[in-house]
Amino acid sequence: MKIYISGGATSKFGELWDVSPRDLVKKVVGEAxxxxxxxxxxxxxxxxxxxxxxxxxxxxxxxxFFAEELGFSIPAMKIEGACASGGLAxxxxxxxxxxxxYEHVLVVGVEKMTDHxxxxxxxxxxxxxxxxxxxAGVTFPALYALLAKAHMEKYGTTEADLASVxxxxxxxxxxNPLAQFPFPITIEQVLQSPRIASPLKLLDCxxxxxxxxxxxxxxxxxxxxxxxSTVATDTLGLAEREDLTTLKAxxxxxxxxxxxxxxxxxxxxxxxxxxxFSIAEILAxxxxxxxxxxxxxxxxxxxxxxxxxxxxxxxxxxxxACGHPVGATGIKQMVEIYQQLSGISGKRQVQNARVGLTHxxxxxxxxAVIHILKSL
Amino acid sequence: MKIYISGGATSKFGELWDVSPRDLVKKVVGEAxxxxxxxxxxxxxxxxxxxxxxxxxxxxxxxxFFAEELGFSIPAMKIEGACASGGLAxxxxxxxxxxxxYEHVLVVGVEKMTDHxxxxxxxxxxxxxxxxxxxAGVTFPALYALLAKAHMEKYGTTEADLASVxxxxxxxxxxNPLAQFPFPITIEQVLQSPRIASPLKLLDCxxxxxxxxxxxxxxxxxxxxxxxSTVATDTLGLAEREDLTTLKAxxxxxxxxxxxxxxxxxxxxxxxxxxxFSIAEILAxxxxxxxxxxxxxxxxxxxxxxxxxxxxxxxxxxxxACGHPVGATGIKQMVEIYQQLSGISGKRQVQNARVGLTHxxxxxxxxAVIHILKSL
Numbered sequence: 013m014k015i016y017i018s019g020g021a022t023s024k025f026g027e028l029w030d031v032s033p034r035d036l037v038k039k040v041v042g043e044a045x046x047x048x049x050x051x052x053x054x055x056x057x058x059x060x061x062x063x064x065x066x067x068x069x070x071x072x073x074x075x076x077f078f079a080e081e082l083g084f085s086i087p088a089m090k091i092e093g094a095c096a097s098g099g100l101a102x103x104x105x106x107x108x109x110x111x112x113x114y115e116h117v118l119v120v121g122v123e124k125m126t127d128h129x130x131x132x133x134x135x136x137x138x139x140x141x142x143x144x145x146x147x148a149g150v151t152f153p154a155l156y157a158l159l160a161k162a163h164m165e166k167y168g169t170t171e172a173d174l175a176s177v178x179x180x181x182x183x184x185x186x187x188n189p190l191a192q193f194p195f196p197i198t199i200e201q202v203l204q205s206p207r208i209a210s211p212l213k214l215l216d217c218x219x220x221x222x223x224x225x226x227x228x229x230x231x232x233x234x235x236x237x238x239x240x241s242t243v244a245t246d247t248l249g250l251a252e253r254e255d256l257t258t259l260k261a262x263x264x265x266x267x268x269x270x271x272x273x274x275x276x277x278x279x280x281x282x283x284x285x286x287x288x289f290s291i292a293e294i295l296a297x298x299x300x301x302x303x304x305x306x307x308x309x310x311x312x313x314x315x316x317x318x319x320x321x322x323x324x325x326x327x328x329x330x331x332x333a334c335g336h337p338v339g340a341t342g343i344k345q346m347v348e349i350y351q352q353l354s355g356i357s358g359k360r361q362v363q364n365a366r367v368g369l370t371h372x373x374x375x376x377x378x379x380a381v382i383h384i385l386k387s388l
Numbered sequence: 389m390k391i392y393i394s395g396g397a398t399s400k401f402g403e404l405w406d407v408s409p410r411d412l413v414k415k416v417v418g419e420a421x422x423x424x425x426x427x428x429x430x431x432x433x434x435x436x437x438x439x440x441x442x443x444x445x446x447x448x449x450x451x452x453f454f455a456e457e458l459g460f461s462i463p464a465m466k467i468e469g470a471c472a473s474g475g476l477a478x479x480x481x482x483x484x485x486x487x488x489x490y491e492h493v494l495v496v497g498v499e500k501m502t503d504h505x506x507x508x509x510x511x512x513x514x515x516x517x518x519x520x521x522x523x524a525g526v527t528f529p530a531l532y533a534l535l536a537k538a539h540m541e542k543y544g545t546t547e548a549d550l551a552s553v554x555x556x557x558x559x560x561x562x563x564n565p566l567a568q569f570p571f572p573i574t575i576e577q578v579l580q581s582p583r584i585a586s587p588l589k590l591l592d593c594x595x596x597x598x599x600x601x602x603x604x605x606x607x608x609x610x611x612x613x614x615x616x617s618t619v620a621t622d623t624l625g626l627a628e629r630e631d632l633t634t635l636k637a638x639x640x641x642x643x644x645x646x647x648x649x650x651x652x653x654x655x656x657x658x659x660x661x662x663x664x665f666s667i668a669e670i671l672a673x674x675x676x677x678x679x680x681x682x683x684x685x686x687x688x689x690x691x692x693x694x695x696x697x698x699x700x701x702x703x704x705x706x707x708x709a710c711g712h713p714v715g716a717t718g719i720k721q722m723v724e725i726y727q728q729l730s731g732i733s734g735k736r737q738v739q740n741a742r743v744g745l746t747h748x749x750x751x752x753x754x755x756a757v758i759h760i761l762k763s764l
Contacts, residue, residue, distance in 0.1 A: 057619075066468075067442045070522060072515030073470040076754035079621040080628070085640060087619030088755070089476040090468045092442075094449040100465040104480055110487030113617075139448030146446060241489075243433075243463030245455040252456070264461060378452035379464070 013241070013272070015109050016234035017227060017385070018116065019047030020347035025223035025335030026192040027126040033065070034081050036224035037122050041082055044118070044226040055228070056114030058088040061101035061121035062339035067136040068128050078120060094140030095288060096374030097121065098225070098342020099243070099381025105229045106241040115231050121344070122224040123337035133220055137338075140375035142249030153217055155250055155376040156289035157209035162256035163291060164211065166306065171211050173309025175202035177290035178215050178332050180318050185329025187319075187360035192221055192335030216290040221335030225343035227350065233388070236353045240273035240384035248378045257306075259377035262299035266382055269369075270301070273384040277301035280323060280384075281365040282352045284345035286373035287330040296371055297325070324362045327352060342372035346383060353387040389617070389648070391485050392610035393603060393761070394492065395423030396723035401599035401711030402568040403502040409441070410457050412600035413498050417458055420494070420602040431604070432490030434464040437477035437497035438715035443512040444504050454496060470516030471664060472750030473497065474601070474718020475619070475757025481605045482617040491607050497720070498600040499713035509596055513714075516751035518625030529593055531626055531752040532665035533585035538632035539667060540587065542682065547587050549685025551578035553666035554591050554708050556694050561705025563695075563736035568597055568711030592666040597711030601719035603726065609764070612729045616649035616760040618642075624754045633682075635753035638675035642758055645745075646677070649760040653677035656699055656760075657741040658728045660721035662749035663706040672747055673701070695736060703728060703736045718748035722759060729763035
């Protein structure tokens with residue numbers, strides 16, 4: 013796959029009440045273009061990842077919207093697949109480069125969530141789930157709580173295992189100046205935080221976040237290459253799944269990605285995985301082949317994915333501590349891995365990182381998108 | 389461009405209160421698959437075009453949603469670009485085939501609009517326009533009325549010219565059993581219909597519609613080929629445009645499409661153009677190079693694009709008389725041209741049609757998507 017990354021940037025993630033989506037996007041695109049050394053006229057197409065601008069802000073048509081903001085009149089479209097919108101937009105960008113229709117494409121993700129009432133945000137986020145789930149009144153913490161319960165029951169995963177995901181990701185976020193929560197937390201703090209949907213507590217849950225990220229994909233050789241880009245889907249609702257202790261879409265997308273890239277899980281040095289809730293990172297460790305089925309919790313609790321190990325997961329702080337501006341998340345993941353493989357991640361740099369992976373999930377696992385990157 | 393059409397189908401367009409989006413999509417996909425002779429397991433990816441399911445129905449994540457409904461676990465994503473969503477999804481599908489990542493892709497467009505109050509539909513449709521336009525309280529009839537006024541002032545286009553678009557498209561729709569309004573209307577009726585936004589009257593406007601359409605794109609040779617797929621963008625708002633008598637995005641996308649396809653406007657035998665309002669078809673005639681600038685109205689009024697001529701426009705009945713289920717429209721256009729070039733259009737068949745064009749617009753011209761098709 014001859015896809016290279018020419019540039020990538022992430023905005024500050026957090027409650028950015030004084031910054032518009034326009035400004036967020038202009039900033040990250042400006043930085044990505046600067047890195048790439050490309051003039052904006054070289055960009056052939058724009059893929060915008062966003063989930064909620066229509067339902068929360070009344071603005072659709074974001075492809076043309078941001079093309080105009082950026083001063084382009086190029087082909088542009090919005091891609092949506094719930095919290096996997098960013099990963100899907102990158103996949104579309106990859107197809108654009110591989111098609112040879114475009115030499116350089118810009119993939120931008122943005123979400124502005126904190127201007128709205130949290131109840132309203134929770135409601136529109138349920139657009140990612142099934143009719144039946146919406147009608148039952150469940151929200152995503154409840155759905156992931158069901159996954160956590162099933163895993164705890166079958167494999168003996170503990171609340172402390174869950175908590176250790178958040179503790180590690182907050183630790184990593186301390187080294188990421190763009191993170192929403194760049195401070196450490198303890199297992200005890202997680203366990204004592206308010207229960208949202210048992211067994212998940214407040215500090216098991218990723219926050220609501222404003223932010224943007226941009227990446228430029230190119231067909232000419234650069235130092236970091238995308239060597240796999242895969243997508244798989246599963247049922248929208250949990251009720252239709254055979255097994256609640258695995259995300260089948262992750263497994264399927266991973267299997268094809270490893271084949272496409274010609275690498276194995278043990279070759280991955282650094283990964284950004286979709287930890288919307290702590291249980292999700294445990295499932296990801298297993299479904300991506302990093303830990304044996306049932307042992308994801310122990311694997312993380314023992315610190316095997318923390319900075320300093322041969323595999324480091326969520327150096328950005330993950331969705332939990334870096335923040336989760338839905339449409340931007342999948343693209344932030346790629347920017348993080350791109351920076352790691354470029355050796356420019358500062359205090360959170362993974363030594364000798366050569367192969368990295370991003371894992372972006374939509375809903376409770378109905379969409380999974382995986383990219384594998386390699387430094388050349 | 390080695391892209392072929394393996395199958396395509398359109399549902400009945402209209403007020404389909406007793407049919408769900410699920411059923412509409414299953415029906416058209418079933419028909420398209422049957423035509424293609426492909427088993428569903430051969431479909432590599434699904435691109436879903438839709439604008440309003442989130443804002444009107446609370447359901448996002450339509451890629452995985454319809455993949456599940458169809459029994460697939462394949463890569464799937466939703467593409468949105470207002471009323472150009474269908475054309476954009478086809479463009480994404482074209483990139484998918486050209487990338488060689490997928491051999492066969494399914495592109496589905498669907499919209500369910502008539503279950504909701506028209507005022508609510510008009511409100512969410514304004515998501516296609518600019519902030520300023522929404523704040524000013526204008527709706528799309530008003531925006532296109534401004535385009536009509538500018539054209540009338542500069543070129544002397546008359547209300548009868550505008551009316552002649554609707555009259556022709558209703559005439560064509562009489563031969564389309566799937567059309568929403570398969571009955572003739574007269575110039576007099578258009579002129580006497582209630583004014584919506586002067587000079588546009590009720591019968592100058594396309595309706596609110598439910599419907600779906602599907603097309604299967606393939607890399608193996610079939611009888612109809614896609615020989616150009618282009619997208620261009622312009623400002624979202626009319627206030628930022630230099631010239632209101634032309635849609636620049638249409639002109640740009642058309643220029644590249646003709647080059648890509650190696651054909652000229654005079655080579656086009658049959659075209660489906662975006663007549664969301666009568667003025668839009670007049671602009672399309674000019675911007676696509678079928679008529680001289682300023683003469684689009686006269687060109688249509690003189691019957692030069694009616695069945696029986698060397699160029700026939702909107703044999704389906706167009707958005708005006710076939711209906712305009714937003715996400716489905718761009719895909720219905722391609723199904724119509726595919727059927728015309730296959731010689732299976734029955735009473736509305738254009739004799740010896742060999743080269744066809746589709747023209748799909750988002751908003752008041754912020755996005756334009758053009759496809760050129762050829763029978764082999």
